[in-house]
Amino acid sequence: MDLATIEKVVAFVGALIVFAFALVGLRGEWPKNGLDDNVTKVLLGLMAFGCVLVVLACFGVLPHGGGGA
Amino acid sequence: MAVSVATHGHDAHDDHGGHDDDIIYQETRDMRLMGFVLFLVSDVVLFSSYIFAYIYLRNSIQPNWPPIVDGHQLPRLDTAFAAFNSVVLFGSGVTMHYALESWKHANKGRFNLFMWLTIFLGLDFLGGQGYEYAHAQIGGWSGNIFGASFFTLTGMHGIHVFLGVCFLFALWLQTQRGVYTEHRFFGLTAGTLYWHFVDVIWVVLFFLFYLW
Amino acid sequence: MATVAPGVPTGPYHAVLDHIHPEPTSFIRKYVFSIDAKVIGIQYMITGGIFFVIAGLLAEIIRTQLLSPHGAILSAATYNSVYSMHGSAMVWFVVIPLLTGAFGNFVMPMQIGARDVAFPWLNLVAFWIFPVAGVILFSSFLVGAPDAGWTEYPPISLQGPPGTNLWCIAVFLIGISSTMTGINFLVTIYKMRAPGMTFTRMPLFVWAQFATTPLLFIATTALGAALAALFIERVFGVPFYDPKRGGSPVLWQHMFWFYSHPAVYIMIIPGFGIISEVLPTFARKPIFGYKMIAFSSVAISLLSFSVWAHHMFTSGMVPWLQLPFMIITMVIAIPTGVKIFSWMATLWGGSINWKTPLLYATGFLITFTYGGLTGFFLAAVPLDYHEHGTYFVVAHFHYVLYGGSIMSLFAGIYYWWPKMTGRMYNEKLGQLQFWLTFIGFNATFTPMHWLGLLGMPRRVATYDPQFQFWNQFASISSYVMALGTVLFFYILFDSIRNGKKSGPNPWGARTLEWMVSSPPPYYNFKKIPAVLAAPYDFGNPLPYLGLEAAPGATEATPTSASHPVPTY
Numbered sequence: 062m063d064l065a066t067i068e069k070v071v072a073f074v075g076a077l078i079v080f081a082f083a084l085v086g087l088r089g090e091w092p093k094n095g096l097d098d099n100v101t102k103v104l105l106g107l108m109a110f111g112c113v114l115v116v117l118a119c120f121g122v123l124p125h126g127g128g129g130a
Numbered sequence: 131m132a133v134s135v136a137t138h139g140h141d142a143h144d145d146h147g148g149h150d151d152d153i154i155y156q157e158t159r160d161m162r163l164m165g166f167v168l169f170l171v172s173d174v175v176l177f178s179s180y181i182f183a184y185i186y187l188r189n190s191i192q193p194n195w196p197p198i199v200d201g202h203q204l205p206r207l208d209t210a211f212a213a214f215n216s217v218v219l220f221g222s223g224v225t226m227h228y229a230l231e232s233w234k235h236a237n238k239g240r241f242n243l244f245m246w247l248t249i250f251l252g253l254d255f256l257g258g259q260g261y262e263y264a265h266a267q268i269g270g271w272s273g274n275i276f277g278a279s280f281f282t283l284t285g286m287h288g289i290h291v292f293l294g295v296c297f298l299f300a301l302w303l304q305t306q307r308g309v310y311t312e313h314r315f316f317g318l319t320a321g322t323l324y325w326h327f328v329d330v331i332w333v334v335l336f337f338l339f340y341l342w
Numbered sequence: 343m344a345t346v347a348p349g350v351p352t353g354p355y356h357a358v359l360d361h362i363h364p365e366p367t368s369f370i371r372k373y374v375f376s377i378d379a380k381v382i383g384i385q386y387m388i389t390g391g392i393f394f395v396i397a398g399l400l401a402e403i404i405r406t407q408l409l410s411p412h413g414a415i416l417s418a419a420t421y422n423s424v425y426s427m428h429g430s431a432m433v434w435f436v437v438i439p440l441l442t443g444a445f446g447n448f449v450m451p452m453q454i455g456a457r458d459v460a461f462p463w464l465n466l467v468a469f470w471i472f473p474v475a476g477v478i479l480f481s482s483f484l485v486g487a488p489d490a491g492w493t494e495y496p497p498i499s500l501q502g503p504p505g506t507n508l509w510c511i512a513v514f515l516i517g518i519s520s521t522m523t524g525i526n527f528l529v530t531i532y533k534m535r536a537p538g539m540t541f542t543r544m545p546l547f548v549w550a551q552f553a554t555t556p557l558l559f560i561a562t563t564a565l566g567a568a569l570a571a572l573f574i575e576r577v578f579g580v581p582f583y584d585p586k587r588g589g590s591p592v593l594w595q596h597m598f599w600f601y602s603h604p605a606v607y608i609m610i611i612p613g614f615g616i617i618s619e620v621l622p623t624f625a626r627k628p629i630f631g632y633k634m635i636a637f638s639s640v641a642i643s644l645l646s647f648s649v650w651a652h653h654m655f656t657s658g659m660v661p662w663l664q665l666p667f668m669i670i671t672m673v674i675a676i677p678t679g680v681k682i683f684s685w686m687a688t689l690w691g692g693s694i695n696w697k698t699p700l701l702y703a704t705g706f707l708i709t710f711t712y713g714g715l716t717g718f719f720l721a722a723v724p725l726d727y728h729e730h731g732t733y734f735v736v737a738h739f740h741y742v743l744y745g746g747s748i749m750s751l752f753a754g755i756y757y758w759w760p761k762m763t764g765r766m767y768n769e770k771l772g773q774l775q776f777w778l779t780f781i782g783f784n785a786t787f788t789p790m791h792w793l794g795l796l797g798m799p800r801r802v803a804t805y806d807p808q809f810q811f812w813n814q815f816a817s818i819s820s821y822v823m824a825l826g827t828v829l830f831f832y833i834l835f836d837s838i839r840n841g842k843k844s845g846p847n848p849w850g851a852r853t854l855e856w857m858v859s860s861p862p863p864y865y866n867f868k869k870i871p872a873v874l875a876a877p878y879d880f881g882n883p884l885p886y887l888g889l890e891a892a893p894g895a896t897e898a899t900p901t902s903a904s905h906p907v908p909t910y
């Protein structure tokens with residue numbers, strides 16, 4: 062396994078964990094309604110989306126035509 | 131003591147005791163929170179401006195991206211490493227969230243754990259950025275428009291992360307000195323929002339520079 | 343605590359309104375590093391006034407140069423620096439700080455019945471950036487002042503003298519100051535209104551400041567980004583704008599105008615606010631179309647983010663974008679027109695009291711409308727092809743900026759001068775000053791429309807001899823304006839020394855700042871009043887409760903004057 066593959070595997074596993082915890086956090090935030098809570102909802106959601114991007118990158122779906130070193 | 135603003139009628143104004151103190155705290159806290167969120171909004175505009183510049187410059191030489199400099203095609207950036215580094219940063223966002231939650235639930239031990247995890251992951255990300263900078267073969271900051279937009283945007287983000295780490299460390303010191311209580315911890319709220327904001331900026335940068 | 347009658351809606355934020363920092367006693371904390379919004383407002387006014395004089399002198403140098411087609415006094419290079427510095431100073435160091443920092447700080451908190459702004463310390467910092475940035479700006483004359491106009495288009499600005507770097511720093515700093523002020527004001531207006539002051543009971547000047555805030559903290563940041571990139575490119579050679587290295591000069595234009603078009607509304611919306619206060623007071627009539635005026639400010643503010651490219655019709659942008667930009671630009675004229683007609687209707691049938699502030703307000707109506715019309719011409723793409731880069735544009739923006747913003751500033755200063763100082767100015771001299779300014783202004787700038795249509799380019803140190811007559815006419819008229827300005831400062835000094843005591847409310851106005859003594863006490867209101875209606879119903883009783891502590895009344899110190907506010 063070359064370095065890039067190791068990085069991708071770690072990234073993939075990490076992304077799954079972070080995604081899961083982000084969603085759990087999001088669920089905890091959901092019923093709250095302060096300004097800070099609402100902003101947190103948006104930001105946590107986007108972070109979860111970031112994890113999705115990471116997964117896509119790990120499988121070479123993005124960038125088109127495959128990036129990576 | 132713990133009268134919440136919502137249940138408080140204006141007759142309680144005649145009372146100069148603990149009530150008022152709590153209400154004033156709550157009101158100034160709301161104002162500071164609003165001010166802080168507006169500051170974040172204006173910071174978003176700062177990043178958006180450079181993101182606009184990047185997209186604009188990139189479009190101006192489509193479809194050759196990365197650009198061709200002195201006759202040879204610049205390589206793409208290292209997506210695999212960036213994916214790894216991104217997870218580090220997103221992870222720190224989540225740990226920060228749990229740090230704040232622990233504080234709200236008065237769980238000091240867990241708070242300390244998550245806080246330090248966040249700071250550690252933040253530093254790890256910065257180290258990764260340094261590694262990335264050392265390995266990016268795109269002609270440096272002032273070489274061409276790719277380097278210019280990449281290093282300016284990620285550099286600015288890096289500065290934000292660095293300041294964020296300092297911010298979090300300062301917050302942690304304050305918690306050790308007993309500045310915050312279970313009910314009054316606006317600094318921690320602000321620090322968390324700032325840290326989330328920095329993470330989310332990275333989501334966009336990660337997509338724009340590595341996945342597009 | 344605020345006295346609140348039964349049935350009066352109470353805003354959720356009372357307790358904090360009662361808080362005020364203890365009054366400082368040392369000179370430094372009272373007048374230099376003060377956190378009192380009123381003092382800061384006056385500090386802005388003095389600093390802005392000094393910059394106004396400097397930038398005005400630069401303007402007179404420009405006009406003197408243009409007395410002769412071959413350039414009367416300066417080399418072409420120096421001339422470039424002079425007009426660049428004139429424009430930069432007037433926009434960022436005179437009009438914006440005066441309209442937001444000065445009047446916003448002095449008037450707005452009182453008008454909403456607050457004792458200070460939301461973040462007094464931030465206010466202090468924002469103010470002190472201003473003189474520092476101004477000194478940096480003007481010190482660029484020592485190393486070679488910027489010479490590419492106030493818009494500093496690359497690639498010329500990339501080759502500009504070293505002072506261009508100082509220009510970047512100075513404008514960046516003043517931008518940070520604006521951002522702080524914008525955030526501060528928005529939170530103040532949103533959270534600190536007196537009980538009962540709903541949004542539709544706010545004075546129109548407050549509405550104007552409210553509508554300006556997003557421009558301040560959103561658009562200004564974009565300018566900061568553009569400036570930082572220009573600085574980085576000049577100092578570190580990082581390519582953003584240099585076409586030789588793959589960059590794009592048009593990129594700068596986009597980033598610059600994304601700020602600077604909203605910025606022209608930063609420079610006029612607060613002026614609208616001042617006019618909306620002055621007109622009903624001196625016509626002794628309710629303002630016509632209160633909600634229209636209020637909401638149109640917000641509409642203008644939001645729309646102004648989407649028209650920036652009307653400055654770039656000739657810059658080689660994508661042709662299909664020209665039409666939408668042209669149309670949206672013209673659409674902005676609608677809310678502006680709504681205001682103009684509401685103001686005219688306010689005057690209509692009023693018992694008009696021709697005092698200097700009202701003279702300026704009507705002068706504003708005339709000249710600003712005129713400038714809006716020429717803006718409409720410029721927004722039409724085919725016409726703009728002809729007029730862009732000519733004196734027609736110079737005429738347009740001086741009509742809106744001098745005839746609009748500066749006239750509203752004059753109106754505001756005369757109007758609130760008694761409130762600030764407790765003294766009246768000399769009314770006769772004030773009116774004379776108005777006429778000198780009004781006539782001098784129109785005689786200076788009207789000919790520029792013709793010169794522009796005939797094709798005289800702006801920003802050039804010499805010109806074709808056929809344009810000489812109107813240029814000399816403009817230059818000589820500009821001296822009349824200058825005379826008016828000198829007289830203005832004389833009037834202020836005279837008022838401070840010899841002015842009659844004004845009493846709390848010399849104009850019989852109805853907004854809250856007139857309900858306290860002149861100059862206002864440190865804490866503004868002994869009791870935070872409750873508000874029952876919008877302030878403009880002349881003829882009806884004042885819509886405030888709990889004002890027993892108003893002028894002349896003796897009452898104890900403000901409630902909880904030194905209430906400790908927990909900070910964490």
Ligand code: HEM
Pocket residue numbers: 493606607609610652653671672674675678713714715716717718720721722726729730731735738739742743746747
């Ligand atoms: C009805 C409203 C307005 C319209 C339709 C309008 C339209 C325009 C257009 C199309 C231009 C570009 C001309 C060119 O360079 O070819 C322009 C320039 C300008 N306008 Fe306006 N304008 C309006 C109101 C204002 C106001 C209220 C202000 C400021 C208080 C203002 C300040 C300026 C300035 C400073 C420039 C020139 C910038 C430069 O090139 O140096 N305008 N306007």
Ligand SMILES: [Cu+2]
Pocket residue numbers: 602603606649650652653
């Ligand atoms: Cu414009």
